[in-house]
Amino acid sequence: MTKLSETQTAVLIASAQRPGGIALPLPNGLAGAAAKMAVSRMIERRWLQEVEANVRRADPLWRETGDGHGTTLVVTDEGLLAIGFDPVVVKTVVVIRKHAAEAAGPKTPIQRAGTKQAHVTALMQRPEGATIAEIVVATGWQAHSTRGMISGTLKKKLGLSISVTKVRGRGSVYRIV
Template identity: 65%
Template sequence: MTKLSETQSLILTAGAQRPDNLALPLPKGLAGAAAKMAVGKMIDRGWLQEVEANLRRGEPLWRETGDGHGTTLIVTDAGLLAVGIEPAVVQTIAVIRERAKTEPEAETKAPTLRAGTKQAQLIAMLQRPEGATMDEITAALSWLPHTARGAMSGALGKKLGLVVTSTKDDTRGRIYRINSAV
């Protein structure tokens, strides 16, 4: 393995973890002449390569070329090998990342309800024909009102896909219900 400075090692390992092996942004504190010298040495050794930056994808700029374009830095296969990373591993990870972006997520198993939990009690209360008021929910479950509202919105609404409706009653106050059966 090649002898690297701490700065060179930081730049190469960080670049190996980024999409398309982008070496930018450089570590904090590395700027100006020091950055130019460190990057220049790494380019000379073949560890970094200057390529045209894709501004539409928001790639960071290393330098502007003067004609409205700019360049960015990528870690080469030699740079990956210098820090002990096999280029094939990085390419495999890049392919997995791309597939995750383009392929639809695998169907996830619907969550199962466990009997006797507070969530199950809450669902049972909301499925009653008369529904449940916030006072009834908080008393039965020993929850604060914000916890009950969060459970109805998050666990029931977002995770389980249940629709919790709310109506105003003159005698009981606000009544919460689930109209669909679980």
């Protein structure tokens, strides 16, 4: 087995545990010239490889290439073998973790009882619904905060269907459908 420094071992082990084998971020305390030297040696030994960073996935950047793109570092099969990991096993574990995370799906937010948010929801579930002014009085919030909570929390985060109707003498009335 190849003789590795503590830094090289730490970088490679961390990379093996990350999706896609990404080596960044580097361990605490490894920055500047020391980081550049350590990474350069690992690239020379083919333990790490510079690849184009995927902007959509928000890959961390190792360096910018000057054309609006950047590169990131990934561990290679040789790097995995250097720390005693079987590349096939590592890639299989990564795929299994990815599928398990996708199968679990996103967590659905739960509304807690006794909160102002629950009170607003109860007001809007009444047959007569609730106006912004009524919600402001009930919660003590500002009107803009109330509208933000309705559109951000109730609609987007909790996925509730909310209807708004104009009622003469009352104004806009919000109801949870």
